[in-house]
Amino acid sequence: MKIAFLDRAGLRSRPIQFNFPCEYIEYPLTAPEQILERMKDVDILLVSKVVITAEHIAANPQLKLIAVTATGYNNIDVAAAKAAGISVCNVRAYGNDSVAEHAFLLMLALARNLPAYMRDVSAGMWQKSLTYCHYGAPLRDLRGKTLAIFGRGNIGGRLGELASAFGMNVIWGEHKHAHTVREGYTEFQAALKQADAISLNCPLSEQTRNMIGEAELKMMKPNAILINVGRGGLADEQAVIAALKYGQLGGAGFDVLTTEPPREGNPLLTSLPNLIVTPHMAWASEEAIENLVSGVEDNVNQFVAGKPQNIL
Numbered sequence: 001m002k003i004a005f006l007d008r009a010g011l012r013s014r015p016i017q018f019n020f021p022c023e024y025i026e027y028p029l030t031a032p033e034q035i036l037e038r039m040k041d042v043d044i045l046l047v048s049k050v051v052i053t054a055e056h057i058a059a060n061p062q063l064k065l066i067a068v069t070a071t072g073y074n075n076i077d078v079a080a081a082k083a084a085g086i087s088v089c090n091v092r093a094y095g096n097d098s099v100a101e102h103a104f105l106l107m108l109a110l111a112r113n114l115p116a117y118m119r120d121v122s123a124g125m126w127q128k129s130l131t132y133c134h135y136g137a138p139l140r141d142l143r144g145k146t147l148a149i150f151g152r153g154n155i156g157g158r159l160g161e162l163a164s165a166f167g168m169n170v171i172w173g174e175h176k177h178a179h180t181v182r183e184g185y186t187e188f189q190a191a192l193k194q195a196d197a198i199s200l201n202c203p204l205s206e207q208t209r210n211m212i213g214e215a216e217l218k219m220m221k222p223n224a225i226l227i228n229v230g231r232g233g234l235a236d237e238q239a240v241i242a243a244l245k246y247g248q249l250g251g252a253g254f255d256v257l258t259t260e261p262p263r264e265g266n267p268l269l270t271s272l273p274n275l276i277v278t279p280h281m282a283w284a285s286e287e288a289i290e291n292l293v294s295g296v297e298d299n300v301n302q303f304v305a306g307k308p309q310n311i312l
Contacts, residue, residue, distance in 0.1 A: 002022065002023045003025070003300070004038055004044075004046065005026045006035070011048060013289050016046075016296065017297060019301050035056055039063070042063060047076070048068070048070050052066060052081075066081060067296060067299050089308065092310060094283075095285070096155050099155045099201075099282045104159060106227050106278075107199070107227050110251030110252070110276065113137035147197045147199065150201060150211070150230075152172050173192075195224060199228075200229070204230070225251040225252070226249060237254075237267045244274055245272070251276075252274070253278075295310075
């Protein structure tokens with residue numbers, strides 16, 4: 001049994017181990033032109049973000065399993081794999097706490113204007129204060145505020161629990177183009193208008209791309225906070241930065257951008273006192289990484305044992 005991991009650099013963790021004899025090779029990164037050569041004679045392929053197309057699949061009839069070392073799998077041509085009799089699996093729910101806590105961290109930091117106060121202290125403004133404290137940007141409590149969450153999956157659900165524990169009123173936003181509103185949900189525009197904070201925790205699709213744009217930002221309260229730990233592209237980044245600069249938005253916390261890494265720049269890669277951008281690391285707590293690695297190992301071990309799981 002030959003196993004190859006094409007992009008190990010994206011998963012820095014303990015060594016990956018399987019409970020059966022195998023030849024296992026890891027590559028830090030794999031360029032598109034290297035994929036076919038590195039897939040040759042491989043029985044089980046591990047990938048995180050490498051794109052596996054129908055061409056790669058057709059050229060490797062010996063392939064039995066593509067194990068995605070993540071939850072998202074839009075980089076795999078799953079239909080082509082199924083047609084070729086190749087199983088595809090992913091790891092689910094490994095980072096629920098990590099991503100939800102990161103989203104809440106961003107929201108809390110922005111409500112308390114933490115970046116602005118860190119900037120003020122670094123600039124020596126506290127040292128020059130006439131009193132014991134330096135009061136600059138306004139501070140807001142989360143208790144009693146309304147959080148609208150778009151995406152009621154495991155991460156959104158956990159975020160809702162955290163917000164409720166802080167005394168927030170949690171509402172669930174309906175799809176932007178929904179014709180009816182499901183029980184327990186709030187109509188899209190109504191959710192935007194009610195919310196003091198909005199968290200985007202939904203997948204990226206043609207229906208959700210730029211679901212928050214200039215028009216939607218204008219519907220929101222001028223001191224509202226926008227959090228995106230879902231996928232880059234859920235919000236129009238140019239519109240978000242404009243709203244922050246012109247006072248249409250109170251704060252923004254993003255862990256994801258439209259293009260990653262943002263080698264060609266991005267509107268949100270700027271310094272504003274009400275903006276926090278983190279480098280797509282909300283998922284990567286030590287606990288979540290261990291959950292992910294264990295999940296990958298278990299998926300492969302169970303597949304080889306004839307008990308496939310988490311098949312897409």
